[in-house]
Amino acid sequence: MSAVVFAHHAMTPAERLRDAGWIAFVALVLGIPLIGLTTVDAGGRLEVATRFGLLAVFVAVAFAGRLVLRYGLDHARARRLRRVQAGTEADDGRALAQRVVTVLGWFALGAAVALPLVFSGNRYVVDTATTVLIYVMLGWGLNVVVGLAGLLDLGYVAFYAVGAYSYALLSTQYGWGFWQALPVSGALAASFGILLGYPILRLRGDYLAIVTLGFGEIIRIILVNWTEFSNGPNGISSIPRPSFFGLEFSRRPAAGEQSFAAFFGLDYSPMQRLIFLYYVILVLALATHVFVSRLRRLPVGRAWEALREDEIACRAMGMNTTNIKLSAFAIGAMLGGFAGVFFAARQGFISPESFVFTESAIVLAIVVLGGMGSQMGVVLAATLLVLIPEFGRNFAEYRMLLFGAAMVLIMVWKPGGLLSHREPTLRLGAAAKATEGGR
Amino acid sequence: MNKTLLAAALAAVGLAAQPALAELPVAIAGPMSGQYASAGDQIRKGAEMAIADINARGGVLGEKLVLEVGDDACDPKQAVSVANTMVNKEIVFMHGHWCSSSTIPASDVYYEADIPMATVSTNPQVTERGLENIFRIMGRDDQQGMVAGTYLADHFKGKKIAVVDDKSAYGKGLADEIAKAMTARGIEPALRESITAGEKDYSGLVTKLKRDGVEVMAYGGYHTEVALILRQAQQAGLDLTVMGGDTMTNSELVTAAGPAADKVLFTFSPDPRKNASAAPVVEKFRAAKIEPEGYVLYAYAAMQLFEQAATAAGSTDYDALQKAMREGSFDTVIGNLSFDAKGDQKAPGFVVYQWQGGQYDYAR
Amino acid sequence: MAYALQQLINGLTLGAMYGLIAIGYTMVYGIIGMINFAHGDIFMVSAFIAVTCFTLLAAADVSSIPLALMFVLVVSMFFTSAYGWAVERVAYRPLRGSTRLAPLISAIGMSIFLQNTVQLTQGARVKPIPPVIEGGIELWQTPDFTVQIGWSQLLIIVTTVVLMVAFTWMITHTAFGRQQRSCEQDRTMAALLGVNVDRTISLTFMLGAALAAVAGVMVTVYYGVVDFFIGFLAGIKAFTAAVLGGIGSLPGAMLGGLLIGLIESFWAAYLWAEYKDVATFGILCLVLMLRPSGLLGRPEVEKV
Structure with a gap:
């Protein structure tokens, strides 16, 4: 990507100081209005309070931090340069990394299966892991649209909402069960995907982004305002939980039903349901993974990637770009819908507040931070983005600050995403070798 | 500021040196950050004062109360996460949450974990779902x-x-x-x-x-x-x-x-600051430079409710505690509290106030 | 009729503000082809700076309103453009030349970061200032309704028009404008011809931020209340305005802003106020379906 630099100019100490001094100056300018000065409420009106001590600390930290950072960066660069010159940068590093990722994947799967058994008494861990898996699933769904087909979608939360609300309404109004409602809600979400996709096929890039963003908002506003349909801002509560082949997870099952605990002769514990829910989303997520990876090897999956790389070439090859785009939207939406159904079933309560733009942004961030198109990357990024704010609870108000900073830093550090190798599923030559290798 | 910190640290050391009483974790939850953070702040101040007072009286059933604080920022998803954290901390009583949209999903978690809760959320749905662990110490919308x-x-x-x-x-x-x-x-x-x-x-x-x-x-x-x-x-x-x-x-x-x-x-609700029974507590808050406005006294009352119910029940087990709360009548800083079958407070709910030069008072 | 005129004035004021913010989006998009999601939050920072300045001035007993306004504008523009510069330097420059989505995510992260920085350093409470400019002109008196335009509304509309003219002149007639346009066309070629691309991009960000600062000061004067969350909604609306007008086009951004302001206020005035955002986005979709590059945007030339 960037040109190889053969010479390395080492900075003199004076230059380092000047550089850090400049950063300290910038920090001072940035710090004065927000850190140095603040307004406090003084009985009905504001007064300006100064915090110059804090400002001085901030500037000093910026100065010292810059010195250290610059020094570290220079050393890293010098080392890399030496390696490049020595020609030791192994080309098979990529293959190795690939293998590591595969091993890691199996390891993660093992850990995911074992987790509730290890933490069977810990509600918090199982619950947070469930949240991670919901985001993994959303990430994999959006990955189809953004990562594979290259269509920027900022309104993914709309399909999540469609799935959640269709399950909530089907179950509370018509008494449908989780497993009955799942395919129907998925199909509904998929048709919404087509509905959205159809009018905007001609749009490209960022125009697409704003329209999808608008679509997400429209769905949310309708949910808020159409009270007769969605119960408006009050949301829908008392959504039934999924049952285990007809066995409910409740202390006092409804008349004529048997509870899971009673059937298996166990003592009732709310953990049983949590663990069951965890395995449900795990199975759903794994099914999604298998489904998407198989799709990638089918003509339609190849077509998505081709579309992402070059739309004009696709058309020149006589591919029907309309159908390709619509299928990507539909399948991505369907997966989002499944995740929504599960979300509604797990929370037992949904309201439009859960489907705001920030949610779309976080899912998109998961896909991009993970490395577009990389399934393992999504897992990694989802875990990170859910866990950073959770760990951050100890830092209370610094939580979201750290979250934002982490997003910027990861992106700057690895612009292609954490697992960024974008490997074509089909490679000339390599593919031939692979077939020989007996696939 | 530094002196208070030092004093607090010394006090902590002093406490640690004493033979430790068993500890009873109780919790508050609400928007400690975000747009409605000022309400969360009021709840925290009220609860902290109440717990200090209760512990000064020798705690509940001979055990000292410790306060856990959960921040849900009025986001339903975070509320569930907070609720799960609190269950893990094995709290015996919860005062919260503040936003109705947080209280509703979180209450399911507390219900399953057998934790009684007293809330100030006013949405009717909070007590209309037949959960027997919820008590509302505020009126309804x-x-x-x-x-x-x-x-x-x-x-x-x-x-x-x-x-x-x-x-x-x-x-x-x-x-x-x-x-x-x-x-x-x-x-x-x-x-x-x-x-x-x-x-x-x-x-x-x-x-x-x-x-x-x-x-x-x-x-x-x-x-x-x-x-x-x-x-x-x-x-x-x-x-x-x-x-x-x-x-x-x-x-x-x-x-x-x-x-x-x-x-x-x-x-x-009728201004609890005007209650004669609340006068000493109000004095105390003002002495600590806290104006007991808004939800401060409610949080205080919620802790009193727990103290009195636990004492009446003679235990902090869910069944006993829940029964005591439902059947008893409690004398708190916000007046006499008793609950109906749904868990709504029986006393009449609301009066009309008016702001007047930075203070509010009953409207004429 | 009088009612419609009043709503027209309300819509124009709102639209002018959206337009000022939208210019920042459009310029950045034009030059590096990315959506600067943090722009709304830059606007929010500037509003906070304005509040601090106004409070300082009130404490110093400055009574001349024009003087106070000039002072606040200059200070706010200076500090805000420093923020614009820093955001570009930290979050976007390292990502130049990588995928199209990387800077977008970095921008979303930056937006969250700025919002929380302000919340932490300035507090979560709303920040009010006493009314700066009161009163207005009564334009038209009918028996049951008086149309009036506030001085602050007038100020916003006039400032916006003046800035637009000045800005268009700068882009079309000055050396910086030429450099800016050349970078938009082809950055590599511009660099080969001796244009300092880095500097031009930095300056673009600073100018965008300075315009957002003007909008920030105006919002503070007009509404008198500021909180750390205002950047988000204003940002989304302004971004919509930029796209509606044709992203990359300066008059387009202004036109888009005005249109969105007018759609919002007329929809809310005569139809269902709760669905006004649906109307905004719905009209955006319609326009884009008919003209995929916005109202005044150049159609994208597809090169193979």
Whole structure:
């Protein structure tokens, strides 16, 4: 990507100081209005309070931090340069990394299966892991649209909402069960995907982004305002939980039903349901993974990637770009819908507040931070983005600050995403070798 | 500041040196950060004081209370996460959450984990779902709307009254009830509107009010929007009186709306600061430079409720505690508390207040 | 009729503000082809700076309103453009030349970061200032309705028009404008011809931020209340405005802003106020379906 630099100019100490001094100056300018000065409420009106001590600390930290950072960066660069010159940068590093990722994947799967058994008494861990898996699933769904087909979608939360609300309404109004409602809600979400996709096929890039963003908002506003349909801002509560082949997870099952605990002769514990829910989303997520990876090897999956790389070439090859785009939207939406159904079933309560733009942004961030198109990357990024704010609870108000900073830093550090190798599923030559290798 | 820290540290060391009493974790949860952080702050201050007092009296059943604080930022998803954390910490009592939309999903978690909770959330749904662990120490939105609507119908006869809400669960519920109560008294709202909370421009609404000659606006929502609407009404030369709900207790309203805040009426529970039984506690808060406004005394009362119920039950087991709360009658700083079968408090809920020069008092 | 005129004035004021913010989006998009999601939050920072300045001035007993306004504008523009510069330097420059989505995510992160920085350093409470400019002109008096335009509304509309003219002149007639346009066309070629691309991009960000600062000061004067959350909604609306007008086009951004302001206020005035955002986005979709590059945007030339 960037040109190889053969010479390395080492900075003199004076230059380092000047550089850090400049950063300290910038920090001072940035710090004065927000850190140095603040307004406090003084009985009905504001007064300006100064915090110059804090400002001085901030500037000093910026100065010292810059010195250290610059020094570290220079050393890293010098080392890399030496390696490049020595020609030791192994080309098979990529293959190795690939293998590591595969091993890691199996390891993660093992850990995911074992987790509730290890933490069977810990509600918090199982619950947070469930949240991670919901985001993994959303990430994999959006990955189809953004990562594979290259269509920027900022309104993914709309399909999540469609799935959640269709399950909530089907179950509370018509008494449908989780497993009955799942395919129907998925199909509904998929048709919404087509509905959205159809009018905007001609749009490209960022125009697409704003329209999808608008679509997400429209769905949310309708949910808020159409009270007769969605119960408006009050949301829908008392959504039934999924049952285990007809066995409910409740202390006092409804008349004529048997509870899971009673059937298996166990003592009732709310953990049983949590663990069951965890395995449900795990199975759903794994099914999604298998489904998407198989799709990638089918003509339609190849077509998505081709579309992402070059739309004009696709058309020149006589591919029907309309159908390709619509299928990507539909399948991505369907997966989002499944995740929504599960979300509604797990929370037992949904309201439009859960489907705001920030949610779309976080899912998109998961896909991009993970490395577009990389399934393992999504897992990694989802875990990170859910866990950073959770760990951050100890830092209370610094939580979201750290979250934002982490997003910027990861992106700057690895612009292609954490697992960024974008490997074509089909490679000339390599593919031939692979077939020989007996696939 | 540093001295207090030092003193606190010394006190902590001193406590640690004593033979440790067994500890009983109780929790509060609410918006400690985000847009409604000031309410969370009030809850925290009230609860901290209450626990210090209870521990000074020797704790509950011989055990010292320790306070856990959960921050849900009024986001339902975070509320569930907080609830799970609290269950892990094995708390025996929860005071929270604050937003109805957080209380509802979180209460399911507490219910499953056998944790009784006392909340100030006003949405009827909170106690309508048949969960036996919830106790509401505040009135309900339908009562609140009834009081506000009746007051409007009686005091502003012949004036045009608009009913506006902010589309939040709380705001819409309240506004609907106000409109219902007004209609029941034979007064139709001149205008029924919704606005989007978080925007800054309400000049469209103000112009509409002006066109229809509206003089009074009943508003379901939070205080920030009311401040903006009042300011913009003033700019447009519209003399507007606002009737709001319990969220208008926030003194931010006065800072933001300026003198126009004197035009704000609102419903809130009878001021506990006026209770004779609360006087010593109020004194104590003021001595600590905390004005016991808004939810401060409620949080204090919630802890008293727990103390008295646990003492009456002689244990902190869920079944006993829950039964004691449901059947007993408790003497707290917000007055006498007892609950009906749903868990709603029996005492009458709301009176009408008015802001006056930075303080609020019963409306004349 | 009088009512419609009043709503027109309200819509124009709102639209002018959206337009000012939208210019920042459009310029950045034009030059590096990315959506600067943090722009709304830059605007929010500037509003906070304005509040601090106004409070300082009130404490110093400055009574001349024009003087106070000039002072606040200059100070706010200076500090805000420093923020614009820093955001570009930290979050976007390292990502130049990588995928199209990387800077977008970095921008979303930056937006969250700025919001929380302000919340932490300035507090979560709303920040009010006493009314700066009161009163207005009564334009038209009918028996049951008086149309009036506030001085602050007038100020916003006039400032916006003046800035637009000045800005267009700068882009079309000055050396910086030429450099800016050349970078938009082809950055590599511009660099080969001796244009300092880095500097031009930095300056673009600073100018965008300075315009957002003007909008921030105006919002503070007009509404008098500011909180750390205002950037988000204003940002989304302004971004919509930029796209509606044709992203990359300066007059387009202004036109888009005005249109969105007018759609919002007329929809809310005559139809259902609660669905006004649906109307905004719905019209955006319609326009884009008919003209995929916005109202005044150049159609994208597809090169193979």
